[in-house]
Amino acid sequence: MKNIGVLTGGGDCPGLNAAIRAVVRHAIDAYSFNVIGFKRGWAGPLEGLIEPLTKYAVSGILPKGGTILGTSRTNPDKVEDGYLMIKENVKKFGLDAIIAIGGNDTLGVAGNLQLKYDVPCVCIPKTIDNDVACTDYTIGFDTAVSIATSAIDNLHSTAESHDRVMVVEVMGRHAGWIAAFSGLAGGADLILVPEKPFNIDEICEVLKKRHKRRGKSFSIIVAAEGATSDDGRLNVTTDKTDAFGHVILGGLGVALSSEVERRLGFEARYAILGHIQRGGTPTPSDRILATRLGVKAVDLVARGETGKMVGISGGSVVSVPVMDIVETDKRGHYVGKTKTLDMEFYETAKVFFG
Numbered sequence: 442m443k444n445i446g447v448l449t450g451g452g453d454c455p456g457l458n459a460a461i462r463a464v465v466r467h468a469i470d471a472y473s474f475n476v477i478g479f480k481r482g483w484a485g486p487l488e489g490l491i492e493p494l495t496k497y498a499v500s501g502i503l504p505k506g507g508t509i510l511g512t513s514r515t516n517p518d519k520v521e522d523g524y525l526m527i528k529e530n531v532k533k534f535g536l537d538a539i540i541a542i543g544g545n546d547t548l549g550v551a552g553n554l555q556l557k558y559d560v561p562c563v564c565i566p567k568t569i570d571n572d573v574a575c576t577d578y579t580i581g582f583d584t585a586v587s588i589a590t591s592a593i594d595n596l597h598s599t600a601e602s603h604d605r606v607m608v609v610e611v612m613g614r615h616a617g618w619i620a621a622f623s624g625l626a627g628g629a630d631l632i633l634v635p636e637k638p639f640n641i642d643e644i645c646e647v648l649k650k651r652h653k654r655r656g657k658s659f660s661i662i663v664a665a666e667g668a669t670s671d672d673g674r675l676n677v678t679t680d681k682t683d684a685f686g687h688v689i690l691g692g693l694g695v696a697l698s699s700e701v702e703r704r705l706g707f708e709a710r711y712a713i714l715g716h717i718q719r720g721g722t723p724t725p726s727d728r729i730l731a732t733r734l735g736v737k738a739v740d741l742v743a744r745g746e747t748g749k750m751v752g753i754s755g756g757s758v759v760s761v762p763v764m765d766i767v768e769t770d771k772r773g774h775y776v777g778k779t780k781t782l783d784m785e786f787y788e789t790a791k792v793f794f795g
């Protein structure tokens with residue numbers, strides 16, 4: 442019999458509860474493990490915030506958005522002896538492993554715990570941004586794409602009725618996965634991603650040509666929040682950063698729509714989807730992904746195969762060493778490696794630009 446602690450860290454996303462349910466149900470039914478939940482991301486193991494996770498506790502949570510455990514962007518590196526405090530608590534609770542469900546920041550912490558502090562971890566990748574290395578998809582991405590696509594569909598009809606340019610700003614700090622997928626699915630006339638700095642003159646040229654064509658006096662631009670212009674003028678950031686040092690973004694849609702209006706005289710509006718993309722009920726694909734990854738994570742713990750991340754590759758559930766999903770920063774700390782957009786998707790979407 443083993444003891445497992447499970448946590449969700451970083452930004453919430455639909456499918457986290459499905460993953461927690463899978464971990465708890467499989468751990469209890471197949472192996473009679475004891476499972477505790479850590480509250481509020483890495484704050485849980487740091488401060489010893491726990492709750493027992495029984496089958497009863499996870500009953501009915503499969504279709505629910507958010508996370509019953511709560512989450513936070515707590516970074517143990519920002520707390521004196523933070524990592525040692527976690528190690529101590531893992532010992533105190535008699536845990537054989539932590540199952541960390543998170544994106545690059547959360548999994549980077551798991552990497553440090555596993556590789557530097559010898560705390561056994563198994564990682565499950567989640568983030569609407571889909572930017573975790575060594576997995577084709579992360580939990581939450583499919584739901585975010587579906588929300589963004591339906592927003593683009595709605596904005597299409599109003600843009601068309603008013604002859605407007607509509608800029609739809611989606612999340613995607615370092616990677617343009619949501620922008621490319623929702624733009625492809627929603628028939629965007631232009632897509633801007635962080636991987637490819639955009640040129641405002643070129644954008645205006647495309648829009649001008651498109652609006653000259655009969656019956657095409659409206660346009661939809663899907664822009665990832667982290668996209669930047671090649672002249673550095675439309676790189677929209679705030680002066681605030683989170684606990685992992687990421688600048689809080691937001692506002693590209695505002696800047697871009699007013700620039701387009703100023704240059705071309707076309708009426709332009711923006712819609713910033715923001716956290717709407719992270720909420721609500723998970724799609725069937727996200728529930729299935731979360732369930733498959735949760736079950737596999739428990740199987741790894743049972744086999745003593747900690748120090749790994751579960752993921753999806755070519756449709757199959759796989760596991761990879763934690764070492765493969767991290768890299769070191771300037772201080773020699775492990776941080777999650779960013780998986781940027783596979784530009785094949787962008788090139789396909791580009792066929793339909795203009």
Ligand code: F6P
Pocket residue numbers: 451452453544568569570612613614666683690
């Ligand atoms: O989870 C990643 C992400 O969705 C980014 O795309 C976005 O910049 C960030 O979260 C926003 O996070 P917060 O909820 O802390 O504002």
